[in-house]
Amino acid sequence: MSTRTESVDLVGDEAAVNLARAALFAALVGAFAYVSFPNPVSPVSVTLQVLGVFLAGIYLGPLWGPIALVLYVAAGALGAPVFEGASAGVGVLVGQSAGYLWSYPLAAGVVGAVVHRSTTLRDPASAGLATLVGAMVLGTVVIYAAGVAGLVVVLSLGPVEAVTVGAVAFLPAEGLKIAAAVGIVRSDAIAAA
Amino acid sequence: MTLSYVPGDSLAHRLDSRSKLLVQVGFAAAAYAYTTPRGLALLTLVAGGCLWAAGGGARDLWGYRFALPVLLVAPIVAGATLGDPWFRVGRAGDTALASYRVAVVLVVAAAYVRSTPVRDSRAAIRRVVPGRAGVFLGVGVALVFRFLPLVRHDLLAARTAIGARGGGERPVRERIRLVATAGLSRAFARADRLGIALSARCFAWNPTLPRLAFGRADAPALALGSGLLAAAAAAIV
Numbered sequence: 001m002s003t004r005t006e007s008v009d010l011v012g013d014e015a016a017v018n019l020a021r022a023a024l025f026a027a028l029v030g031a032f033a034y035v036s037f038p039n040p041v042s043p044v045s046v047t048l049q050v051l052g053v054f055l056a057g058i059y060l061g062p063l064w065g066p067i068a069l070v071l072y073v074a075a076g077a078l079g080a081p082v083f084e085g086a087s088a089g090v091g092v093l094v095g096q097s098a099g100y101l102w103s104y105p106l107a108a109g110v111v112g113a114v115v116h117r118s119t120t121l122r123d124p125a126s127a128g129l130a131t132l133v134g135a136m137v138l139g140t141v142v143i144y145a146a147g148v149a150g151l152v153v154v155l156s157l158g159p160v161e162a163v164t165v166g167a168v169a170f171l172p173a174e175g176l177k178i179a180a181a182v183g184i185v186r187s188d189a190i191a192a193a
Numbered sequence: 194m195t196l197s198y199v200p201g202d203s204l205a206h207r208l209d210s211r212s213k214l215l216v217q218v219g220f221a222a223a224a225y226a227y228t229t230p231r232g233l234a235l236l237t238l239v240a241g242g243c244l245w246a247a248g249g250g251a252r253d254l255w256g257y258r259f260a261l262p263v264l265l266v267a268p269i270v271a272g273a274t275l276g277d278p279w280f281r282v283g284r285a286g287d288t289a290l291a292s293y294r295v296a297v298v299l300v301v302a303a304a305y306v307r308s309t310p311v312r313d314s315r316a317a318i319r320r321v322v323p324g325r326a327g328v329f330l331g332v333g334v335a336l337v338f339r340f341l342p343l344v345r346h347d348l349l350a351a352r353t354a355i356g357a358r359g360g361g362e363r364p365v366r367e368r369i370r371l372v373a374t375a376g377l378s379r380a381f382a383r384a385d386r387l388g389i390a391l392s393a394r395c396f397a398w399n400p401t402l403p404r405l406a407f408g409r410a411d412a413p414a415l416a417l418g419s420g421l422l423a424a425a426a427a428a429i430v
Contacts, residue, residue: 006399008397009399010395013392016391017384017385017392019333020336020388021381021384021385023387024340024344024380024383025380025384026337027340027343028344030337030345031341031344031345031348032348034348034349035348038365040365046365046369048369048372048373071337074333078309078318079311079314081195082341084259085259086195088302088306089196089302089306090217090218090302091301091302091303092299096264096267096292097260154295155295156271156287156288156290156291157288165266165267165270176366177369179366180366181373183367183370184373187370190377190381
């Protein structure tokens with residue numbers, strides 16, 4: 001019987017911790033799909049995935065935030081029930097919510113880039129209110145632009161129709177999530193960076 | 194009921210995860226290339242066959258019920274106009290076909306999810322995505338599967354606790370903040386413990402993965418996947 005030896009190529013401590021954080025954040029974004037709140041201004045209830053995207057950009061920064069969201073999308077594609085309504089599968093990535101899902105890593109990157117201004121992270125609480133809100137508004141614009149474009153392509157809708165189906169009922173809730181995210185950052189409850 | 198992996202011995206369970214991924218990609222491409230009544234009728238048979246081969250049924254599709262409202266409303270919105278003729282049947286028909294296309298692609302995805310364990314998906318990523326990116330993605334995806342139930346439980350426990358203390362009286366923004374803060378701080382605590390545990394247990398770039406091997410049963414699946422891709426390419430060119 002032959003034996004085989006292989007050397008082990010260890011992952012550095014910092015990369016291991018960053019991977020753990022990215023994976024946990026991806027799981028958190030997925031878990032946010034299960035928590036819904038009544039929406040005071042629209043009949044569609046609010047789920048918190050987009051809040052997860054904002055927080056990934058704010059706490060993990062412009063490099064690891066997008067990686068966390070890539071893990072989220074990949075895990076969902078391979079069967080983890082993390083998409084809207086606990087659905088999963090590659091089909092969802094080419095379905096009606098394709099634009100939103102593909103935009104999440106990009107939006108997390110945009111939020112992270114505006115808040116941290118470089119790949120070295122700073123304490124998000126030290127960013128001004130205007131920077132935080134501006135970053136998240138920009139992130140929302142990225143997500144909804146991509147989401148509406150996705151509806152135009154996937155469901156053969158016109159731009160106005162796509163906005164009617166995919167943005168009007170959901171946009172008001174984004175204000176709530178931005179306000180909640182500002183509250184989380186300012187509350188000092190999270191000391192991550 | 195949530196759509197998830199169900200252990201079994203069906204034809205799809207015995208296939209290599211890479212063949213199943215190829216079938217999914219080929220199917221989606223074909224569905225986009227042939228969005229006609231005849232094309233979609235044929236693809237419906239293929240999609241039904243895939244789900245049947247995975248031992249699945251209508252119950253598995255229930256997991257996608259949240260997609261239904263948009264798929265049903267879209268043709269109505271597309272057809273409606275302000276002013277004469279008020280409803281354009283042709284436009285609504287186009288969007289209805291597009292909606293149906295999304296639905297059949299979801300059926301094939303359900304067959305994959307039902308018949309493929311996480312370990313196999315992870316091994317497939319490792320082999321399809323080259324280098325360290327593939328290792329990273331594979332490990333990350335496996336960790337998401339592992340931690341999703343725990344993080345979800347953290348969030349629901351936080352929400353129940355807030356509700357029990359009269360949190361229902363607070364404004365929605367405040368409730369969202371409280372639940373998300375609890376979820377976030379627990380997720381970070383778990384991540385730090387996990388990071389230390391990974392380092393302590395020699396987390397490596399070259400882990401030992403389950404063997405993946407194409408078997409005889411994979412031949413028809415690979416043929417189906419590549420046939421669908423070729424058909425889609427032919428329609429575009």
